[in-house]
Amino acid sequence: MTDAMTQIKIRLFIKQDLQVGNSVVLTSKQANYLFNVMRLNLGEKLYIFNNDDGEWLSEIMHKNKKVGELVCVAKTRDVDYPQDLWLLFAPIKKARTDFIVEKATEMGVSRIIPVITEYTNINRASKDRLYAHAVEAAEQCGTNFVPEVEELTKLNFLLNNWPSNRKIMFCDEDKSGIRLALNKDNKGPWAILVGPEGGFSHQERDQFLSRKFIYPTSLGPRILRADTAVVAALTLWQSTLGDWL
Ligand code: SAH
Numbered sequence: 001m002t003d004a005m006t007q008i009k010i011r012l013f014i015k016q017d018l019q020v021g022n023s024v025v026l027t028s029k030q031a032n033y034l035f036n037v038m039r040l041n042l043g044e045k046l047y048i049f050n051n052d053d054g055e056w057l058s059e060i061m062h063k064n065k066k067v068g069e070l071v072c073v074a075k076t077r078d079v080d081y082p083q084d085l086w087l088l089f090a091p092i093k094k095a096r097t098d099f100i101v102e103k104a105t106e107m108g109v110s111r112i113i114p115v116i117t118e119y120t121n122i123n124r125a126s127k128d129r130l131y132a133h134a135v136e137a138a139e140q141c142g143t144n145f146v147p148e149v150e151e152l153t154k155l156n157f158l159l160n161n162w163p164s165n166r167k168i169m170f171c172d173e174d175k176s177g178i179r180l181a182l183n184k185d186n187k188g189p190w191a192i193l194v195g196p197e198g199g200f201s202h203q204e205r206d207q208f209l210s211r212k213f214i215y216p217t218s219l220g221p222r223i224l225r226a227d228t229a230v231v232a233a234l235t236l237w238q239s240t241l242g243d244w245l
Pocket of ligand 1: 170171172173174193194195196197198199200217218219220221222223224225226229
């Protein structure tokens with residue numbers, strides 16, 4: 001293994017019980033990555049984590065081309081529990097949707113729900129593919145919490161079954177100037193809603209504004225692309241209501 005590699009903190013999301021001495025069986029994809037791509041050997045160490053047990057240092061106990069086994073050595077970090085914040089976004093082109101999932105994972109959402117709105121022009125978003133993207137983002141960026149990713153859901157259905165205690169920050173490009181009353185009194189469960197490239201229809205907007213749990217919010221005077229809007233909205237929310245304080 002080259003020196004450069006020893007500097008890289010290799011991290012894998014492992015959905016198994018991580019406790020001192022527990023052995024962890026690698027998937028063939030994980031074994032391939034560790035042994036063929038990163039060229040790790042027996043006795044070498046890497047970090048493993050999940051949403052329940054936090055991050056652990058582990059040691060390679062068994063390896064061959066297709067399989068491998070680690071042992072948990074010591075806990076290194078607790079779980080980075082995110083805020084109780086969901087992201088509802090209308091899927092756009094694949095690469096930009098992947099970007100949205102990656103940034104939402106880095107910036108600390110607990111749940112990601114791709115939604116179908118009137119102008120959504122992408123009508124499929126594989127939950128498994130997006131979840132794998134969230135896992136990869138967490139492994140690479142250093143957080144040890146992977147948000148839940150839900151199936152593509154009709155926004156209307158969601159709103160008609162919405163938990164009454166959860167506020168929605170409705171990113172509304174037509175309401176520049178209306179600022180969400182973002183202050184510490186608004187603590188509690190939230191969701192951020194960002195529309196598709198086509199924006200929201202007047203009918204959708206009227207429906208949103210009729211619901212008291214929906215707060216129209218401007219992200220400034222310029223129209224942002226949906227992926228930019230997600231990052232801007234997460235920044236605004238985290239810096240006023242979240243854990244950036
Ligand atoms: N086609 C629309 C823009 C859609 S941008 C138009 O030209 O008007 C995609 C989504 O990003 C919007 O639905 C909105 O949720 C969000 N967004 C973009 N710019 C915004 C802004 N300045 N303020 C609030 N939300 C914004």
